[in-house]
Amino acid sequence: MTDRMTLSGMLTSRAAAALDVSRAARSSKPSAAAMLAVVALLAALPFMVFSNVTDTLVNLFVLIALASMWNVLAGFGGLVSVGQQAYIGIGAYSVIALADQGVQPYLAVPLAAVTCVIFAVPTSWLAFRLRGDYFAVGTWVIAEVYRLLVVRIDAVGGGSGKGLAGLSGLDQTMRGALTYWVALALALATIVACYLLLRGRLGLSLMAVRDEETAASSAGIDVRWAKLVVYLVSAAGCGAAGGVITVSSLSVNPDAIFSVQWSAYMIFIVVIGGIGHIEGPLLGALIFFGLQQLLADYGSWYLVLLGAIGIATALWLPGGLWGLVRDRTGLSLFPVGYFVRGRGA
């Protein structure tokens, strides 16, 4: 490396003086202010509206968290999993088990994230032996295995599930508000985590791995390590989401919590919102949530329509709706790239 510095040393000092690299997009200051305002409004919502509104929004926040975690896994790590319900389930059951041990259920939610990381380490060792389609199917099988193991444990209710202990002392309004804030915190935490993860040096490496894996290792990137990190982050996020689902529904059912439907939701949201953009799952979750509310009464037609929208987006809008917005307006809420000033567009 000393060789490189000799002749280039002289050039460098001149270039360095002039070099100006920016991390933010043009629109980011006003959009950051707008986002803070939205967050403040959302945080104050339990004081302003009836609890049925905040209860419904809990579902939206869970969807945002789950979709963000799937996006970081598949859209940045290139790990297309259909088995993240394994961690939703493990997270949910962690909260049930910890509450049985006397841990305050709301405090058990972040602990559920830790439990999931502990389970994800050995699971990754198994799952990472598979690639591409096999990885996708393998993760699903692993999730099923976890479900089958859980229904054999009588202490957590076996096949019929179990109720959550430790929240009965709380007033119902208070409980609703607390659950809402925990869910909001979860959604914010996953978005902030994605942003910080992708903005750093590891994030740039991940995007390189996503684009070209072989070239990424020639660039000096430890591809396996980078993938393990996103896998663990995603497991933690999905686990905390599973915990929030449990404190919101006050019980857990193994078939529902380990259902592959969660993966279907995550994939649908990320595909319509825009895979590989932090904003994608946010936009996608809003649309999915809106469709759920509008079409809830139409039974199976609702699912048919969702499927049609998903297929249409995948065919005609490979960058999702956020990709479209970005191409048209150049808007970026969470700028993670680098812009060299004075070097043209």
Place this chain on the structure above:
Amino acid sequence: MERHQDALLHLDEITKRFGRVTVAKDLTLTVRPGEALGIVGPNGAGKSSLFAMISGDLRPDGGAVWFGGRKVTDVPPHARTRAGIGRTYQVPRPFEHLTVFENVLVCAHQGAALKGRQAWTHAMETLERTGLADLANIPAGRLALLQRKRLEMARALGTGPRLLLLDEVAGGLTEPEVLELVEVVKRLHAEGLGIVWIEHVVHALVKTVGRMVCLAGGDVIADDEPMRVLADQKVRELYLGGGPETGLTDEEGT
């Protein structure tokens, strides 16, 4: 062989077969620190596979790869890059959704272990010397072929290598572009970088390297000064009696 402890790169009797095709047969080759070596040979001679075994993308069936006095046969590609082996790919493999600057920056971060402003400066300086500075903010997916080839070189340099592996970087370039490239490589060589360059555009090699190796059937056919290798009877026969194309550019070689 006698000095593979001080050699920059030493391949010790490496062998690699794909079914019945042999891409390396007890191949031994040494590159000294700061040496510029050219590799020629007909298509299918095992040139690109040789690079893959040096960079770690491909594992030899037998034999050992030494780099900087250390046995690296079992070292994964990313660790070899960090140790100082920088490579380009014959068919460019850019990170398409990253900008040109980010493509090189990630190499400066991970390959050269640079941080912050140091990494930015190194990346930008690498772009300056490969003529890509004005395209710094363009997504790499939008680059034309020639620019992609330059980006391959910029990324390899971005990792801060001691040994640079160039895989047909001159293929498809116009004559003035080839000369420009020759100047860039010469300057890198003058700065003390070890270079191994596979190329069908032989005249570019002759202008740049001090030593040339001809590969065929996974074996070294000739190893000498460039003009003597090109004059070698066995080498001329390999090229259908006409000798390697020493004329102007053409032949992109696939």
